[in-house]
Amino acid sequence: MNKQIVVAVFLLFSSLFSTAAYSHESFRTIGVIENLILKEEEVNYIQVRNQNDQSVQLWISGATEISKDDQAIEKSELEVGNTVVVDSYGDGYNYSEALTVRIVPAIP
């Protein structure tokens, strides 16, 4: 009986995870950093106000590449007020993983 439950739970989780993986998409967010959310004194999320005046939180993971003027920089150099172009990957805009963050000149 226990074995059947374990198999059923495994199948349920497998189907859920496979559906989630399949629905992942890439997104571009263009906007201004309005907040830095820290975890253990490191930037964990950036909150960006995009051009549609929506606030989006993007995860800055260990794999996120951050650059300015085509030069790689540390996540500690991200500041509130920076104009950024973020390409991220996830289920939706919010909380998706930032693959690249480019600090760019402000949009007039």
Added chain:
Amino acid sequence: MPPRKLLKACIISFLATVVLAVTVVLPAEYGIDVLGTGRALGLTAIDQPVLEDVSMDIENPGQPVADGPITHLGTLYRVESREIILQPYDYIEYKYHLVQGASMLFAWSAESPVNQDFHGDPENYPEEPTESFNTSTRSRDSGSFVAPFPGVHGWFWENPGPTPIRIQLYSAGFYDFSVEIRSNRERIRHELAPISDQMPAEEETP
């Protein structure tokens, strides 16, 4: 030559001409075969030549059939002129649906250089990956393209700067629709009318 002999020669010549006309010339030239001699001599075939049928794929109209330097398609081509505004740092993809071997002509120009990637997504994308044909930073391009596989083929254009850029695209080809993919994941499909539907109706002359 005595006149009597001359008259006789003329009559014989006339009769010979009439016989040849009825038995040979009329069946061959005009398909008039009163005596059946044309059919017997195989001359009526000259009047009704059997034209070699170009092997169009009737089952799959739109499938290209190569015929030397010519490629036949069972469909009409389409033309399009479209203006696209690239917002600061934004990108857009604009692609045409083409079957394998179908061709198109294109020309586009941008107000300032953009990052572009001319690529194709196969029909069963994303199971099969996108193929990139040309990646560069430029402000214009024109040329022709023959689809190496069925799918949507066209451009990824990215604005590298903080000011909007206007792109003007012209194309003509054996595509049936285009698709516009924006960075917010919005997909807009544009149905494009064949060239005959876009031509004005012929006016009757009095």
